[in-house]
Amino acid sequence: MNRLTTQITRLGLAAVLAAGLMLPAGGAKTAAGQVRSAPAVLHKTVKVDGIDIFYREAGRRGAPVILLLHGFPTSSQMFRNLMPALADRFHLVAPDYPGFGNSAMPAVDAFDYSFDNLARVIDSFTQKLGLDRYSLYVMDYGAPVGFRLAVKRPERVQALIVQNGNAYVEGLGKFWDPFRAYWKDKTEANAKPLKGFLNLQATKWQYTHGTRNPESISPDTWTVDQYFQDRPGNKEIQLRLFYDYGSNPPLYPAWQAYFREYQPPTLVVWGKNDTIFPAAGAYPYKRDLKTIDFHLLDTGHFALEEDGAEIARHIRRFLTANVD
Template sequence: MTHDDLTTSTHSAEALPTGRKQADDAHSRATAQTHYRYASVGDVNVFYREAGDPAAPTVLLLHGFAASSYMWRDVIEALADSYHVVAPDLPAFGYTEAPERGLYEYTFAGLTKTIDQFTDQLKLDRYAIAVHDYGAPVGWRLALAHPSKVTAIVSQNGNAYEEGLSEGWDPIRAYWNNPTPENREALSDFPTPASIQWQYVEGVSDTSAVAPDAYTLEGAHISRPGMADIQLDLLLDYATNVAKYPEFQAYFREHQPPLLAVWGEHDPFFLPPGAEAWKRDIPEADIRFYDTGHFALETHGDVIIPAIRGFLDKHLKAWQPKP
């Protein structure tokens, strides 16, 4: 064999694995790419972010106030290689298009009904849930309705226990107990851009670590006509979630879902005892605290996201594409 023959043979032998690797890499990039979509669910046009192979285990990401699916952007990217990740904007949040006040049930039961129908339309038969703030009671209601569908739970400051409610809820409790115009007016600063920015930076030791993008985006959304009243309606209805805490806790005790709590310990609304309380109902719950506030992912994503990934890998036996 001549030198030229040897060179040609070597190149040919290398071509197949290289080509296959390029094809695999292209497939992985295409699968992991985040897509931005809408789904018509009744009279709501639900905006959602989706990434990963639909054949993989699904993770349903449910944001809270004042946020949208944007809060999960880095989580989606980190999970999409091995999971099917779906993050909708709840009605009255983000880019989801929903009817004006009075034409849609802006309650947590109403939000849950829409998201439940959304999961049916996307044929999400089984899914882990990752929740934050308002997304938590939506997730708990889904779990109550379909316990066999929920494979695992991640809570980033998503509460389910009375001891998790701080004194910051006192003016809101007054509104729950006596929903007068005066008590509603006392909360008028709650759905404002300034209040939203405060929620992002309160409890954060170095506020320069908080990018302005999220709170600026959410501040713009909440400034839309009619949005403040919708948010005050939801704030009033949050009392129904607290009333259902015993039902949520019974679900935890009975079904023992794998649960990871990743908690900003300086959250002005949801206190660490609310996370620690899970140990009563789910002794194997993994509870972790971080030196930050309500939006822990904004400042501590570099440590929280690997914790989420490790938890899901452990409990869901992450699907891997065939070679």
């Protein structure tokens, strides 16, 4: 099999897997007992500052907007089941960051892979789509992207949905020690252990650790994520972001000041068995926010995989009560 055929086969496999991931968990039943299809999730691309940004969109324009910001090492595919579950009531938009998923992947010498710049691109993306008011769902990398956005444009944020997204030093435990070493001294020796987080076994671990039943997690999740990570040049992108994650803890006081001043209604739905962002990082939100609905779930980092239906119910109830 020549190189071109191999590449086509790999792309075909990724497309098949992604298609499987996009299938809704199931339709609702009508009063007559007939199965009604789940609302459609559309897959679109828009050019933002010269970069092709892929995004998923579901729901009716004019309905309350939820801007869904994904984590590492995934993309908007992490929201593939949540979006149809809420599309009857909300307008949901989930972009892929540059270098992730189906968005463009400029080389590291052509694009600044930093959280400041990812937030800038997402800010431009929201303006391009005319999203003037929205609730923010932030998870993992989505927190530093989303909280930068909230501080810059507080008038646009109607509510926060925080799912294993950190804003407090209490949430950075021993897992982060090798990252701290890299932030302090950016050497090849300190980068070496971080490269271990970029292989298939590590990606699978992110999905399965802390879950009640690892066998309930589809292997398509980590297979698709790893496909995108294994593209030539992507590991260099991820190392840039590993290093730049060190820019986030110094901003925690500013994010906390935003919470205290603007008091966005906040729903916390947190996989309490997460090793990366443990529950110790969830509790401090209670210090700064008055309107907070707080739920620790008996699952891991990617809580939507095991408790997506419960999270969807919490979101529906919370936003219906707190957002016009």
